[in-house]
Amino acid sequence: MYQQMIFLNLPVNDLDASKKFFTGLGYSINEQFSDENAASVVISDTIVAMLLKKSFYSTFTKKEIADATKTSQVLIALSAETREKVDELVDKALALGGSPTGETQDQGFMYGRAFDDLDGHTWEVIWMDPAAVAG
Template sequence: MPQSIFVNLPVADLARSRAFHEALGFSIDENFTDETAACVVISEAIHLMILTHERFEGFSVLPRADTTSTTGVLIALSRDSREGVDDMLRAALENGAKEPKPADDHGWMYMRTFMDPDGHVFEAFWMDAEAALAARKLES
């Protein structure tokens, strides 16, 4: 099995969170889904495990973050284009997300930030890697 990442996120309402992630275009792996958890498939190697608070607390060694006052994690998801970034943000906003700050546009990188209904922070971004490397060299 190739190395994969499973990011575990506590959610207050599993059905709402599942519907939110499906509205962003992600699928659910029913093999790893039950009444306390759902496996959101972002790509072959990237998954979100959205877990009820009780289920999450069964795994966590520390109290879960209060996402109304702290950021527990920033999840950056690449998109193929600027339009893809805007499309993801639009879908997120239409399904209960909030945009806490304006778009960040460096020319070679374009990013939009949204907070899902549980307050988890996602950053959808597009980057021209060659232009980014050129910009770093100019800064050096």
């Protein structure tokens, strides 16, 4: 069965620093689709974050590139297997230079926290109780 993929294209200021940040979170770089202008960060079998130097990113759009530290255009949300995995990933991100953003959301059946990466892109990490999802 075909599994649709998602590729997040994110402009970054410092490609090497961003690569260190995301590999520090436990993700890998697919060197086949990486070069001096871009890094392909494998988040899962179906999710890839393409980190693009701003000069390279600008070749894909005629629009002004937003400064994610000042404006918000998208919130990236990732699921986590457990509440503890939410904390583990967000705490790692903060230790690697990410910034906390928003409040911890704890509704019992759903738990989430968020961080901004080095360029200000917001990543939400959420866990939902499988029993609640099943209805």
